[in-house]
Amino acid sequence: DTAVSQTPKYLVTQMGNDKSIKCEQNLGHDTMYWYKQDSKKFLKIMFSYNNKELIINETVPNRFSPKSPDKAHLNLHINSLELGDSAVYFCASSQAGTSGLGQETQYFGPGTRLLVL
């Protein structure tokens, strides 16, 4: 059984469109994340949710809106897509840890490759 899954795996779309990426984890974790890996392969955190509450929002344009309907799901909606949004988007999850957030191992999904034309 896949621990962290993302759909779709590939997404090719036109500039200006709106798209969503879905993420689900079956590990029972209470914290989920979205990361962006750009063309230079550099990974940066975008958002983090703990128990459906937003806890990290890293200077991401407000065209990006995460939504967590429950602890096992964290979806990413992107409005008015731009060329610069082309990247690989990774979802991850972890337990919060006894001493604070993000102290446990993070488990990553396979990524969604987004290409904006």
Added chain:
Amino acid sequence: KQEVTQIPAALSVPEGENLVLNCSFTDSAIYNLQWFRQDPGKGLTSLLLIQSSQREQTSGRLNASLDKSSGRSTLYIAASQPGDSATYLCAVNDYKLSFGAGTTVTVRA
């Protein structure tokens, strides 16, 4: 702002040789440090997590050390195999993960 640097950027070794991958970070106030492996076109696989109170962690042929005061971690891979070819990423956790750019390893058969 936490900055993570990995040296070298790329490494090519013959099979059987030991690998040494370096990671340095600027702010030592961290919870832990994680080493990941990324295969081309794939997601990240967690290899080792070292808590800030630990000096090293071992898993099979992998050993990672952490010197928090000097802002350094080293990943050792013993007796490398062609299957070890991948990009290795270091990530420092100071409430969020900050990643290095990675070291791309090629093990030649």
